[in-house]
Amino acid sequence: MRRTLLAGAAAALGMAALPLRAQSNTRIAFGYTAVTDFTTVFVAKEEGYFDKRGLDVEPRFIPLNPSIPAAVQSNSLQMGGPTPSVFLQSIDGGLDHVVVGGGGTTDKNLTGVGLVARTGSGIKTAQDCVGKKIGVPGLGAYLHVTFxxxxxxxxxxxxxxxxxxxxxxxxxxxLRGGSLDAVVTGDPFMARILASGTGYVASHYTTFMPDGMHSILFTARRDWAEQNPAAVKAFREAIVEAAAFVQDPANDATMRQHIGKYIKLPPEVLATIQIGPPGPLVSEAQLAYWVGVMKEQNMLKTDPDVARLIVQ
Incomplete structure (x- = not known):
C-alpha cells in the first residue's frame, strides 16, 4: 500500500514525464544529523536523482538538530532537516521558514529508538526517571519532546x-563514565551501547505514538523557496523518487551503503538497523499533530498556521 501511495505521489509531481530541472544547477547545502531519517536525501544524492534535476546538493553533517534553523536562517545552509518541534519553535520565535518535504516517519513496529539506561542505574519505568540525569540529542528536539x-x-x-x-x-x-543515568537515543548509537554492555533498553517508548508522523522535516527560508520554486519542486521530486527506491526490498543493500557513507556506520551495524518508513510529502494534519503535542507541553506561544508553513 505504501509503495502504491509513493508511486501515486511521483505521478502527481510529474515524474511520469521528464523530471523538473532547476535552473543553472542550483546549489543547496543541506544540513543533516546522524540518523537514518535522512535516508531519502542520501539516496537521492548517491543515485543521481538530484543531479538529473539540475540540483547540486551537498549534505553537511550538523551535530545537534536545534542548530539547523539558525544555519538555514544565516544561509550557511539553504535547506536542513530539523525535527518538527525544533522547526515549530523556530517559527514561534519569529523565523520565516517553510516545509519543503519530509524524512522518516513513526511506525509502531520500530524498536530502534528508546530510553536506554546505564547498566546498574535501576531505571525500569517512567517513574524511575524522576530525579535522574537523562541525555537527549537536542533540547526541544524530537526525542526530547516525545519522551x-x-x-x-x-x-x-x-x-x-x-x-x-x-x-x-x-x-x-x-553513560559509561556515569555522567548520565540514561539517554533517549536511537540506532545506530543505541545498538552500539547495547552491544558494549554499557546500557540496556528501559522502554521503546515511541510505540505510543500514532504511525506516519514525521520525525524530520526538510525546510528552507521562505524567501529562498519563493526565489527558487523550480529547485524546491525538483528537490521534492527527487526525494519522492528516493522514497520509492527505499521501499523496494531489492535495493536494501545499496540503500544501507548510502546511509553508511553519511553517518559512518560499520557494516555489521548497517546490516541490522531498522529504517523507518519514508514520508517525502508532508500534510497539514501531520504538522498539526506536532502543534498539538507542543501545545500540551507549553512550548508554543502562538498558533502556527500549518497551511502557510508547507510549500505546495
Whole structure:
C-alpha cells in the first residue's frame, strides 16, 4: 500500500514525464544529523536523482538538530532537516521558514529508538526517571519532546527529570563514565551501547505514538523557496523518487551503503538497523499533530498556521 501511495505521489509531481530541472544547477547545502531519517536525501544524492534535476546538493553533517534553523536562517545552509518541534519553535520565535518535504516517519513496529539506561542505574519505568540525569540529542528536539509526552502519559511530571543536551555520538561515553543515568537515543548509537554492555533498553517508548508522523522535516527560508520554486519542486521530486527506491526490498543493500557513507556506520551495524518508513510529502494534519503535542507541553506561544508553513 505504501509503495502504491509513493508511486501515486511521483505521478502527481510529474515524474511520469521528464523530471523538473532547476535552473543553472542550483546549489543547496543541506544540513543533516546522524540518523537514518535522512535516508531519502542520501539516496537521492548517491543515485543521481538530484543531479538529473539540475540540483547540486551537498549534505553537511550538523551535530545537534536545534542548530539547523539558525544555519538555514544565516544561509550557511539553504535547506536542513530539523525535527518538527525544533522547526515549530523556530517559527514561534519569529523565523520565516517553510516545509519543503519530509524524512522518516513513526511506525509502531520500530524498536530502534528508546530510553536506554546505564547498566546498574535501576531505571525500569517512567517513574524511575524522576530525579535522574537523562541525555537527549537536542533540547526541544524530537526525542526530547516525545519522551516528555510519554512521561506525561505515564503520569510522571517531566519537570522533575533533569534533561541534559548531548549529541548522539557522546551517549555511550557519557553513560559509561556515569555522567548520565540514561539517554533517549536511537540506532545506530543505541545498538552500539547495547552491544558494549554499557546500557540496556528501559522502554521503546515511541510505540505510543500514532504511525506516519514525521520525525524530520526538510525546510528552507521562505524567501529562498519563493526565489527558487523550480529547485524546491525538483528537490521534492527527487526525494519522492528516493522514497520509492527505499521501499523496494531489492535495493536494501545499496540503500544501507548510502546511509553508511553519511553517518559512518560499520557494516555489521548497517546490516541490522531498522529504517523507518519514508514520508517525502508532508500534510497539514501531520504538522498539526506536532502543534498539538507542543501545545500540551507549553512550548508554543502562538498558533502556527500549518497551511502557510508547507510549500505546495
Amino acid at each position: 516528555r509526552a510519554w512521561l506525561k502519559a505515564q503520569g510522571v511530571d517531566y519537570a522533575k527529570v533533569n534533561f541534559v543536551e548531548a549529541a548522539f555520538p557522546q551517549h555511550s561515553d557519557l
